[in-house]
Each structure stands twice: as C-alpha cells, then as structure tokens.
Amino acid sequence: MKTKLLLLLVPFLLGACGSNATQEAAVSTPGILVEDAWVRATTGAKDTTMTAAFLSLTNPGDTEVKLTSATSPIAAVVQLHEMAMQDGKMVMREKPGGITVPAGSHTHLSPGGDHIMLMSLKQPLKPGDEVPLTLKFSDNTTHDLKVPVKAFTEEEEHYHPTPSTK
Amino acid sequence: MTTRRQFFGYAGAAAAGAAATGGAVVALAKDSTTPEPVSRTISPYGEHQVGIARGAPASAELVAFRLATDRAGLGRLMRLWTSDIVALTDGRPAPGDTAPELAVPNKGVTVTVGFGPRVFDLTGQKPRGLDDLPVMKHDRLQTTWSGGDLLLMVGADDAVSVVHAVRRLIADAKPFAxxxxxxxxxxxxxxxxxxxxxxxxxxxxxxxxGNPAFGTPEFDDTVWSTEDGFRGGTTLVVRRIRLNLDTWDELTRSEQERAVGRKLSTGAPLTGTAEHDELDLEARDADGRLVIARNAHARLSHHSENDGRRIFRKGLNYVHDTGATRESGLIFLSHQADIAGQFLPLLTRLDAVDALNEWTTTIGSAVFALPPGFQPGEWIGQSLLS
Structure with missing residues (x-):
C-alpha cells in the first residue's frame, strides 16, 4: 500500500511544482483529512483491557504533519505505536515523536503497522459500539471522532505480538 | 493520468474538507493535457441517494434485514454503513475489511439504503403511503422473498464488487440486523x-x-418526496416476478407482441416505429380492432390510462437454480414518492386484467422508504433519526 501511494504521489508533486507554483502557494494550507477509522472489539480477544484504533490520514498540504497524540474517555492510557524489528524480532513499541503524514500523501494506521493503542480500557468493547477518539496534530489541529467498534477478525498477534518466538 | 485521478479520488472523497481539497483540484486541473479517462467511480454524496436516478446496474444484490436494535442502535448502524459506503464506492476497502484487495475503484459501485414500514415505529413520521401492499389476486407470495425492516441494494459494473461490498455491509450490520x-x-x-x-x-x-426521463420535472415529481422530514427521499417497491418462459415460448411472435402492445424488435409501440414513439391508444386495424389491445400491458400501465399517475421502474433479471432446475424471472423495482398514491392503483389495475398475468407470477413483495442522500460529514437517515 505504501509503495503504491508513493508512485501515485510523483505526478501529483510534478503538477504542484509546475508553472502554477506561485498560484498554488496562495492557496491556504489545507488540514489533515481523517478517514476510515475503526476500533477493534475486545470481544473474543485474550486480553480485553486493551485494543487498537486504525484509520487513514491524508495530508493535502505541502508541509509534513505529525499525529502527536490521541485520547479517549474509554481508555486510561492511549499511545501511538509502531511495529519494528528489534534484535531480530517484530515488536510493538511507542513511536517516538508521533506518526508522520508526509506532504501530499497518505499514512495508513492498520493492523500490523502503526496504530493507536488504547490501554486500561474502562469497559469491554463489542462490535456495534461507538467510541469517542480525539486526535491532535503538529499543526495544532484537533479532530474529534466517533469511531465504530468492529469485530475482531484477525489474530491478536498481528498487532500485539507474543513476546517469545517459537 | 489515471494515477493522478486515483490519488485525488482518495483525498477528494474525504469527509472533512471540501475547501481543503479545492487547492489540489486547481493544481491538477491546470496541468491536464491528456483526455480525462472515463471514471466509473460514482460519488456517494448528493441530495438523493445516488443509486436511484440512474439505470439498473449490470450486477446487483438486494438484501432485506430484520432489525434487532433500538433507535440509537439504528443510528450507529447508519453511521457505520455510511463510512463503509463512502469507502467502498470510492474503491477503498471498508474499515476493517478482511479482503481489502477486492475493493477496486472504477466499478460503478452504488449502495442504496432503505427502511421498511416497521422501522418508523422507532423514528415516528412514516412517509405517506408506506404500507405493505395488499396481496393481489395473482400473487403467490412466499415469505422467503417478502417484507423486511432494512434494505441494502448494491449495484456495480461487475459481480465481484457487488458480492464484496455486500459481504462487508452484512458483517458490519451483524450486531444490529x-x-x-x-x-x-x-x-x-x-x-x-x-x-x-x-x-x-x-x-x-x-x-x-415508459419511464420519465432523468433530470426532467416529470421525473422529479414522480420520484422524490416533498414531504416534511422526508424531502429528497423516495420509496421503493420490490416485486419478485417469476416468468414462465416455457409457456411464453409457445406463443407466436405476434401473440407475444399483442400481450404487451410493443414490438419485440425495437420496443416501439405497435402503433409506432421507434422505441420512444408515443402510444396511439385509439388506433384500430383493418378489422376495427384496437392495435394496442385493451388488456395490453403497455396500455394498462400508461399514465394517460391511470389519471396521470407515473412510476419510475427498473428491472433486474434473475435466475434461481435448484440442482438442474432453473427458475427465471424479474426483480421488479418501482420508485415513486408515494406508494399508496401512485403505485398501488396501477398494480391493482394490472392485477385485474393485464394480459401478461398469464405468464408472470409475483412470488415476493416488499416496500421501503429510501431516505434522502447525504453530504460529507453526514450519514444516511440522519434527518430521520437525529
């Protein structure tokens, strides 16, 4: 998905940097667009005190923007996480500095990749619920979302790997 | 060029900022020297649900649901479905999609949502004329194909896109319906x-x-409700009509044409030469017989014979196989602002005397209100449920 998006981005940038660059600059910098948000239900999960939120971020502007933090009243702790190789093992860890959305591009938060980790949940989440989620960005914008809870359809380990390898 | 459209399609469909993406539109449009490819991605946004005022899709599935939730739950389902519909019609996977590669752009995907009469017990304010149709003399209704609290109709240029969208929408509806x-x-x-x-x-x-043409006042008056709280919505009648192809095939061509009052070759009325020629309902042949017979389908359903009542109808052919046995038929779809006021009198008249009744049997019947369309940031049915 990332590769495809980078390829798509090239003509877009060429267009933006062409003879109309001056006029382009006069257009006020547009903000981040948030789409396709969902939270994984805890029903059926091994650990029902934590889950993750996934979504797509689009940055139509010409400067990089970072997702710097997220909060939700249903979770005592909310962190921005990444999956990374560490000592030959895939681990999940807090992403330092937040999640970057490059200028004129998309960033997808998805199972197996960057995600918003909701921990110390105050209640179990079942499919069909809706949870409030607030996103804060480096351009000082805030997005208040109402996010649907969807069924747990992949193995838990995809976004929350077991600590030991077989 | 295609790649640019795809990129922009993603950003352009975003819920948040029409103004924000405006800048990107300018940058792209000024640079375009190659011809625009024909896009088959249909925006889900509009005054009306966008699957309605267009021809029947190449491939379609209708799903009726039994609702098992309250008003608040129905609102959550509508918000959930809206976000799925926005993604799937744009060719993006629905959030949480388990087979994301099956979501493909440029397939003409549309999703239409309807509410059965019973749903208005939850919302109040039932649209005028939205009641289950009485059983007609020729009906042989099966519960298997009748009724329903919610309707989904997914259409696309190909069946893979339809089946995938339906699967996601049913999976996400599971807690509710x-x-x-x-x-x-x-x-x-x-x-x-x-x-x-x-x-x-x-x-x-x-x-x-015989349909009113898209974009005409006639079409708008026929289809769209102007009722307070339901303005921009419409109603849909779904009738599953079994066609007896075997006995139909025993007729001569002229018998087949007389039953309808139109030529099989072009669809022209028997009194005309081109499909859209107006019917001459008074014309008689050399023997003094009406050219378009008294019981011909085209006469009986013509608005001039029905006090000006019109409907906008579409059909979907169907086949239903059980082992080696095939049933063939038509999923008859009729849109009108008011079922009791427009469709029911017509149906009653056709049931009484339509020549086609000999070869057709309605085996399923359902009625739905299709709420108005939605804009970015809104959801389907919002005006009825919030």
Missing part, C-alpha cells in the same frame, strides 16, 4: 455498439421504455 432475504440480479443496458439502451427482460421485451 440479520438478513431476511437476498436477491441477486443482472441487467444489460449496453447495446451492440456500446451505446446505452433500455435493456431487456428474459421474455426478450425491451423493458422500462
């Missing part, structure tokens, strides 16, 4: 040279010629 019946159909509205045509049912008849 259970499928009651499902009907799959197909329609060919493209002629031999790629030109748009009305399309034919499995009897071979050109089917749907």
């Amino acid at each position: 259970t499928p009651l019946w499902r009907q799959t159909g197909f329609w060919d509205s493209t002629g031999a040279n790629g030109e748009p045509v009305t399309g034919r049912n499995l009897f071979g008849q050109v089917d749907g010629t």
